[in-house]
Amino acid sequence: MIAAYARDLSPDDPVAALEVGDRPEPVAREHWSVVDVRAAALNHHDVWSLRGVGLRAEQLPMILGTDAAGVVDGREVVVHGVIGGPSGHGVGPDEPRSLLSERYPGTLAERVAVPTWNLVDKPAELSSVEAACLPTAWLTAYRMLFTTGRATPGQRVLVQGAGGGVATAAILLGAAAGLEVVVTSRSDERRAHALTLGAAAAVEPGARVPRVDLVLETVGRATWSHSLRSVRPGGTVVVAGATTGDPTAAELTRVFFQEISVLGVTMGTRDDLQHLLAFLARTGVRPLVDRTYPLTQAREAVARLAAGEQFGKIVVTV
Incomplete structure (x- = not known):
């Protein structure tokens, strides 16, 4: 073959x-x-x-x-x-x-x-x-948002790095679920495209944003500090990758003082995949x-x- x-x-x-x-x-x-x-x-x-x-x-x-x-x-x-x-x-x-x-x-x-x-x-x-x-990028985004991140309609979510499979999935899934999705990208074109997908805002990396309830972090070193500064006290950062490498500083003082939860995700379960397929079939999101x-x-x-x-x-x- x-x-x-x-x-x-x-x-x-x-x-x-x-x-x-x-x-x-x-x-x-x-x-x-x-x-x-x-x-x-x-x-x-x-x-x-x-x-x-x-x-x-x-x-x-x-x-x-x-x-x-x-x-x-x-x-x-x-x-x-x-x-x-x-x-x-x-x-x-x-x-x-x-x-x-x-x-x-x-x-x-x-x-x-x-x-x-x-x-x-x-x-x-x-x-x-x-x-x-669906089984890797979209499944990862679904689990980050809903299974691990426990996002609910009306919450604000920061997605670091627009353009990749996980990021575009998170924008489309989040918008369909009633989330206010904010994305970052160095590219003017990608920021504009993210807005057409349903993102509420698209900003340059490191730009100040209103405090968010949840951060989806797949970039690592280049965005880690911004993720911790952007999440509200008691909020959650879900990590599913580090394409720019591990952060040079974990900023643990900020993590414990503001009681930020940092959780890891690798893809998702078979049940998550079934739920994701049903979500798409019923909402029309593709x-x-x-x-x-x-x-x-x-x-x-x-x-x-x-x-x-x-x-x-x-x-x-x-």
């Missing part, structure tokens, strides 16, 4: 480490299903894997991709990409949690094998391309798709993501 996979690891030029070509078919086994992939979305996780973060040379070649929508025996499904952990479905409770493309081949392929428990029915209202955008590429052009797709040129999700179709 055709797949996009990490042939090498290249910290400085991740696209050069990607190969598109033949890989062995996934092997059927007990409690697992083989999904015919229709669409698979890219995530920064794929770029970091090519750089060698989370992957070792002895694991190569490794098919990339954590998100997919496809078909199993005529059933249209969305793949939940978290394998193992406490639930242990399909792999046993003693296996550590991982994402597809870390310990098991990923979704950037014509077919992928996953634990049958990880399959969620795709609502008819969503296309395969739209559904493929993922923002930046561009689609056929699987044979996966290198061009990854190059666009690595260059940071996208606004919304990049999707590879099969």
Whole structure:
């Protein structure tokens, strides 16, 4: 079958480490299903894997991709990409949690094998391309806002960094749920685009904003101090990434003196994914798709993501 996979690891030029070509078919086994992939979305996780973060040379070649929508025996499904952990479905409770493309081949392929428990029915209202955008970025945004952040209508939320998949998902989900969403971006174009998606305000990084109830933090060092200054006393900062690295100072004095809760999120549960799919099916909210590429052009797709040129999700179709 055709797949996009990490042939090498290249910290400085991740696209050069990607190969598109033949890989062995996934092997059927007990409690697992083989999904015919229709669409698979890219995530920064794929770029970091090519750089060698989370992957070792002895694991190569490794098919990339954590998100997919496809078909199993005529059933249209969305793949939940978290394998193992406490639930242990399909792999046993003693296996550590991982994402597809870390310990098991990923979704950037014509077919992928996953634990049958990880399959969620795709609502008819969503296309395969739209559904493929959800299991990582959109699921993360949903969990940050509602499961962990416990946001309620009327609250003010600060989203650091407009343009990425998590940020655009948070804007669209938050606006649909009655939240006042404020976003930051260095780009005039991205700030303007965020407003068209439903953000109440879009400002430059570090700009003073009215105190917010909740901050969604995925940037790290570049925005951490601004996040802590912007959240109200007793408010919450939910962290799901650090694309600019760890903060040089944690500012713990501010955290404990103002009783700020700092909580971490990595994607979400299968139940979260089902709730997210229902939210979209019933509200009409849809993922923002930046561009689609056929699987044979996966290198061009990854190059666009690595260059940071996208606004919304990049999707590879099969």
